[in-house]
Amino acid sequence: MxxxxxxxxxxxxxxxxxxxxxxxxxxxxxxxxxxxxxxxxxxxxxxxxxxxxxxxxxxxxxxxxxxxxxxxxxxxxxxxxxxxxxxxxxxxxxxxxxxxxxxxxxxxxxxxxxxxxxxxxxxxxxxxxxxxxxxxxxAVTTLSVGTSEFDLLTRQVTGADGSVAALSGREADLLRMLAEAPDRTFSRADIVARVFPDAAAETLVDTYVHYLRRKLGAEVVHTVRGAGYRLGAR
Incomplete structure (x- = not known):
């Protein structure tokens, strides 16, 4: 990373x-x-x-x-x-x-x-x-997500081809959590505790994973069956 x-x-x-x-x-x-x-x-x-x-x-x-x-x-x-x-x-x-x-x-x-x-x-x-x-x-300002660069200040992800995707606050928080520990699998409960502390519904995690995949590609977040999610596109 x-x-x-x-x-x-x-x-x-x-x-x-x-x-x-x-x-x-x-x-x-x-x-x-x-x-x-x-x-x-x-x-x-x-x-x-x-x-x-x-x-x-x-x-x-x-x-x-x-x-x-x-x-x-x-x-x-x-x-x-x-x-x-x-x-x-x-x-x-x-x-x-x-x-x-x-x-x-x-x-x-x-x-x-x-x-x-x-x-x-x-x-x-x-x-x-x-x-x-x-x-x-x-303070870390940029993280790598596969071949893309994630700017934490602007909440934008720039692809190797120069394409730019803007993320919402919650989308950026979720991607940051995964990108800061790219070798770790996070359970839905882990993600709720950090990204959605004001909402206990774990279904929000799946919804925002879907949003990230739609904006950045299906491979950006990897599903670990029975365990949760980790950074993909590696």
Whole structure:
């Protein structure tokens, strides 16, 4: 997947508008972090293993990720690597008991913007999160859909032949979800949670897949029988 990025500022939004994903398998620590961020005014979600963290990070948009390293299902740095390969540039803070110099270097080289060793001071953690929220983020502006280019700002898809198709807001949100994780199959429930959060009807997913196919070609979205949809035209 090819992407085009621009730098965007991280400031200006109220904490209550900021969403943080915590991925932590220790129940006591995870619950404490969830309460801490919520009391600080953030919207916070908690995943207790790497697979659940990957799922949430792919279907929702977060401003900061706080990840443990020793996670069940998918190890923390592997999780981060998968997100980076999917074009997700959300700043990540690794929060772990692994504190040697080699561990820190591995974490930072593995795609994390910051690394904090347990045990930690609450005030320091919150300060580091605030720094990440102020940091300019490389925002993806263009995604590849097969041989076509999808401009996220104009919501237009330009084909290899120069043809241009304009998408509605919901069509663009659906295509973006699929294009950001081209190797993943999304269930209808996954798509409803991200694209149609104000409507619980999964039949909307099939309707909008039909709209995309009509505008971009039948091969743009692939149906995985019994599982859902993934990006086609690859």
């Amino acid at each position: 090819r992407t085009t990025t621009t730098a965007t500022g991280g400031g200006g939004r109220h904490p209550a508008e900021r969403r943080i994903l915590v991925v932590e398998d220790d129940r006591e620590v995870g619950d404490m972090l969830l309460r801490l961020f919520q009391q600080a005014g953030y919207i916070a979600d908690l995943a207790r293993d790497g697979q659940a963290g990957l799922h949430l990070a792919l279907i929702r948009r977060y401003d900061v990720l706080v990840l443990d390293r020793r996670l069940p299902a998918i190890e923390g740095l592997d999780l981060l690597a998968r997100l980076r390969r999917s074009g997700i540039t959300t700043p990540a803070l690794v929060l772990t008991a692994l504190g040697t110099v080699d561990d820190r270097v591995a974490g930072l080289d593995g795609g994390a913007e910051d690394y904090l060793v347990k045990p930690f001071e609450v005030d320091e953690l919150l300060a580091r999160v605030r720094v990440l929220l102020r940091r300019p983020v490389a």
